[in-house]
Amino acid sequence: IGDAALLNRLEDHKAMLRRLADPRITTRAQADSIIAGAVPIYWMTAGLHSTELGPPEMVMELAYRLAVEDGEPFETIRHNVITLITPVLEVDGRTRQVEWYRRHVQGYTDRNDMPPRSPPFWGHYTFHDNNRDGIMVSQPLTRNYLEVFFEWRPTVSLDLHESVPLLYVSGGTGPYNETIDPLTIGEWHMLANYEVARVTSMDMPGVWTWGFYTGWYPGYLLWVTNNHNAMGRFYETFGNGTAETMERDLSDASYAGKKITTRQWYRSVPPPAKLNWSMRNNTNYMETGAIASLEMVAENPRLFLENFYRKGVRAMERGRSRPPYAFHIPAEQHDRDAARQLIDILRLQGIEVGVVTKDVDLGEDHQLAEGDLIVSSNQPFGPLARNLLMKQEFPEDAEHSPYDDVAWTLGLMLGVETHRIDDAAVLEVPVDPLAGDGPFAPGADLPRRRNVWAIPHLGQRELGPFRFAIPDVPVYAAGAAFEDGGRSFPAGTLLIDADSVSEAQLRSALSTRALELVSLRRMPDVERHTLDVPRIAVFQSWLSTQNAGWVRYTLDQAGVPYTLIGKDRVRAGNLGRDFDVLLIPQFGGGTRAKSIVAGVDPKWSPLAYTTTPEYPSHGVILSADDITGGIGFVGLEAIRLFVTEGGTLVALGSGTTLVTETGMIHDVSIKRPSGLNTPGSVITAKVLQPDSPLTYGYPELTHVFRGNGPLFSVAKYRRYLVPLQFGTKYVGLDAADDDDEADESDADDAPPLVLSGGVVKGKLDGEAAMVHTTLGDGHLVLFAWNPMHRHITQHDHALVYNAIMFWNDLDRPGAAEDASP
Template sequence: MSDVAPVYYVTGTIHSTESGAPTALMELAYRLAVDESPYVKNIRDHVVTLITPIVEVDGRDRMVDLFRWHMAHPNDTWPNLLYWGHYVAHDNNRDAMAMTLKLSQNVMNTFVGWKAQVLHDLHESGSFLYDNTVGDGPYNAWLDPLLTNEWQMLGWNNVQEMTRLGMPGVYTHGNFDTWSPGYLMFMAATHNGISRLYETFGNGGTAETVERTLSPDETARTWFRQNPPLPHVMWSLRNNNNYEQTGLLVSLSYFANNRQQFLQNFWEKSKRSIAKARTEGPAAYVLPADERRPGAQAELLRVMQKQHVEITRATAPFTVAVPTRRAARGAGSVERGAGSDSGRSALSAPRSALARSTETREFPAGSYIIRMDQPYSRIADALLDYQYWSPNDPQKTPYDDTGWTFPEGFAVATVRVTDPRVLDVPATPVTDTVRATGGVTGAGPVVAIDANGDVALATLRYKLKGADIQAAEEPFESGGKRFARGAFLVRNVAGADLDRALQTLGLRGTALASAPDVKTHAVRAARVAILHTWISTQTEGWWRQAFDAHEIPYDYISTQEIAKTPNLAAKYDVILFPPAGGSGQQIIDGLPMWRNPMPWKVTPETPNLTAFAQTDDIRPGLGWQGMANLQTFVQNGGVLVTSVNTADFATQYGLAQGVTMNHPRRGTVTGSLLRTRLVDDASPITYGVADGLAVYSDAGESFTVSNGRGGRGGRFAGLGGQRETGRGTADDPDVPQGRPTLDARNAAPTPERTEPWQGGTVTGDMLRNPTYLIPPDQRPRVALRFSEQRDLLASGLLDGGSDIAQRPAVVDVPVRKGHVVLFANNPVYRGETIGSYPLVLNAMLHWDNLNAGRKLDPR
């Protein structure tokens, strides 16, 4: 062991506005290579130091361009760095779970390939150096305690040594909770290594020397920061580099001097990860071969493969003890076995947490088994298990998401097995990239493809541009098989070509002798645009990534282009407006128009900015002309899809009558998965979507629906909505005391009528004066609502939830010939919500038939 050199991997500038790491790390590399001082020579002789100075190289080039533009125009206001990587900005440091970005995959492969012991990522925000991996808790519950102890050792040594060297403002602890495994540095923590992260004092992306005044909170002396930062300082890139380099040298020296202990811990953590199956549990996770969404299952397994998780496949049917079926309520529930370590993670509802009875269950041959007796069992367990963040946790402000259970987010059945017999099941290792099997069986002129919510159905529509594809509006049986609403009926495609396409996409088709006798409508390849603002391009980047990954074509346009295009229908059938940042008024106004124009454009002065998104001035927003153009587009038959703040914008500014957005009190939900219920399975938006789907919610937004213009004031009858304070439940009338009970004819002075397919209300005032009563064919149509409160939380943090439970989550609002589709959730998020992608894709595929299956209230 004494002859083995540990590997210490340092990365910098994944966040492109944090400009110090590249120069600090290049200088460190030179020093480690040539410095002959005993201190550095000891490091060089006993530690292998890997360095990636810039993780997000495109963003670094763009940041340099902007800084040079700033230097060339010193008296002008310069634009923010709007695009870092091709898809996402700050969120590139939240991709260590789904591994959608190439930079994440590159760092992971480097760390695992070198069998490194440490991944140390450099960031900028703290003053002057914050070693935030020690954090304030709660720590991720799937980690080996040996790691959390190593954090303490390394962190406090940093504080001790740098304080001894006379450097103020070095501390650990702070407000970072180390719960989510989505950060780049967490790749080490979940793969038996040590994750570390510095926050040092930067100057907002510039290389200038700037006079800085710190707030009293930053300079206060606390128990964990006995030597706080100076309240006033002249700060330069050199200062930043000195702190980064000194901290790293101190860490490398400590690691060199204690290498045997850290290598022993690395071996012990790896050994305990393998022993986990029989000591801590679970023994394995099983993904059944009879999964109704094999494409989504394959995507989940490919995430596991990117995490270097070993997967096996059963060669014969097998039986093991599993929890009774009542423990699994959602489309992608993880069934948990008896005797599981429930103190470490909780089920989504108290009644399920108490369900410990088991049954013997047979799994078919071909089922996938992710065994926990493997080196990287902890990342598999962390992603496949449930998370529970207590509302009473001392950390009141989670740093990032609190729940991410991947089977729920992918809507894929997964069974958490504690029965050790699963380890004896005959199985073969899966060495190739997992793909769902597909192709055509049978013979006949019509090929039926079931609607199961797999994303590949949308990809197929765009690949088979000339095909005649109809969607069945009712379930049917044919050829001994049952097909759900929305099943594709494909004609006019050569058999070999269709079979090849289905094999490539992992879709299964059944050739029929004749078309079923059900009502159908055409599925056309919509012309799609993804709309962005110039305020923030962060969250919509995940939508673009998903569309590119699944080969679904789109145009990428800005709100400024909407304002310049009176006839949007000539170009597009569907406009997707993902969460965009900013209020509704900011979407319209844009940035303040004072001072100078701020270009984002490829020029000789800024050659590295994005050619796919350019403007002479980022300040103008949608404007009132853009609003008018967007309204005309919808009224003439277009579909506008909105999500979270853009849905709020659509309701505020009259694009979606009869709907308002509800914002729960702060802290109710933080980055969690919430359970939904299928309200209208005849809506094309829900084709293939199973009841109980868990959707991502950042803050617990929901809708109130009314059949009156404006949407406010009505109660959401029968679905847990608003009413005056008083006796009874949310659905009971408030009966004043002290007077005789009224009969049914007189009980409600202003009667309300509600139908489940509408979810709205018709009040007596509307009936007497119908000016503001929305016509039946234009009323909002609720597709999904949130579950009852007891079942609402699937994974993460939920404090209360009565102001979310049973409220609409996805609403389709007809607007003359077109539609506005509103999502209270973000259905396309960080590559972690494959299960809710079909809700968006269905709105596209059936854009000109969204009224299919609609039942109209004649009143």
């Protein structure tokens, strides 16, 4: 939206902003000329979270007013700003939500006594986490957003949401992400203060900033703009989650430790304790704020364009003057496929990657080999490269708790070796632009055929899925390390008789996987596991589909077949007839078994999620005539029988409560230590049972990504149930009791407990990270964290695939396996 003069030269304006974005092709004088003739592009987005019904309605009205309304500020906005509006980002979710409202929610006006306001699904995989994919860019929605950004280069973005009363204008309490330019932070507050003052001046109470969210995590969708030298913000307007008008009580609502009804420096006129709130109120507040925001940008176009250019200049200057100057990614990687994905992510984000053209010795253990990769900080998006590749250190003295994950170091998250280089000489290393996948391309050519094919197990995320790519071929895994031709192979190495598989089958299975295939002269003389392909069921509760969605996405991407089941299939029993492995994903971090067993309140029965002519978007992914109720005690007994009759149950994070809080097993229980806070951090872990198939591929000291959730209570005399622990502290029968709150590892040279991220402030070092126990003839493998979190914790995926791949090769744990200090 803009006046005719702007729209007639739309492509010219887009081109000018693309030139401003790269100071290497635009001199200061050229930038001044562009700024004099260009205008900012302001991108407004709505409908990301489907239950937040107001924003898509508001922007349609706003678009009309911006296009046709006379007088100020509309004429100045049309003349000085190109406004880009996306009315609905999550289009499938919007359709499902509207149909859900009409089918089940319409007419209910008591917010405390109404059916669930949301349908079970929004997008095909993601629910609320569609706003947490800005780093991995795994979903089409995120990729579309990134593509639009690079095409239009919007100077300012505003993502419209609903939650807190009455209108929150983002600014954040801090701590702020350390790689974001101070100019961006200044713009956040400049616009926020103007909008709060402008809307409040119109006798609209309850408009505020600062006291919600931090500004640390860079993976939100709108942070695509902040990460690329533009400026992104969001609104949270009060909403009812339906189109109905409701009486709302705000008397108990608090943010940043202060009641919402109190006057603060950031909220000069608080909202009343009680009020009637409607969709019209929602629109009025949000639209007034958006117009004020556009007004501010329209009155200061040169300022925002100047800042846009200067942020690119300052990024280059920091890359030349402050360490780290670059990051080194060796061509030799234990997981080449993960390294390929890391490179894909960087380039998708607009970060340039170079290939070293000759061997270079930088000293201090920084030897660069020809073919290695270098990511320089001296580029327009150098700060983003630092953000993604450096370790995070969330401040220990932060006044306010983190709003989301506090770590995202891609080398650790994906399991890729990277090295920070603080020597400015790296900027002079000759490199060529990386073409294609470089050293991490999938294997198209096979080595010379001998008698046995082998793939070393090094914890690669694609090793387990490879087995599913050739389901009809007998595949074995070495039960111990061995040597062949002077080379050592670790336990867990996959072995295939060359006569049992065609080269075409191998090429097909390896065409998308950068796995090393080795030809051996003979089958090694070691114990072997026969890797029977299991039939997998993934359980989903109708109360929480988000994390099951990420599991589905991960398995689908890996080509691992599974069947998604809900409460009705579990309650029907006889699970072992159809399945060998039952995978229970993480639910919410604080989920207890009661909610899984009880499910959605049956008072609202029946709540159908089925496809009908009137509701064609429903019944997709999984359907049910009635989503109320949970698995119940009948379902719980069905799961118990599944395990006792020889099935394997794999539970992630809070999904473990289904067996640990219900009395299904007796040797492990749940604990939730007070004060412990691991809000998404990379934690050191130690393998206690290297001979267990569950830990194949991982070194003794490794790491995992842990968010908040329950821990396991395992008696010291049952420590043999723990193949993997958090930290390095020894916990055994002869270990001294330690009641100190602080974590302390025994060895002076032990790595820190937190490798990236922060907080903790409670006992975690030495706690069980994974438990393996038995029930009847079956096995239970329990994870005290969610190893399939948002598709970003891919370093941890092989642990899940180990549990699945070796589902019927696990020995019964016994006291003789207790780890020594």
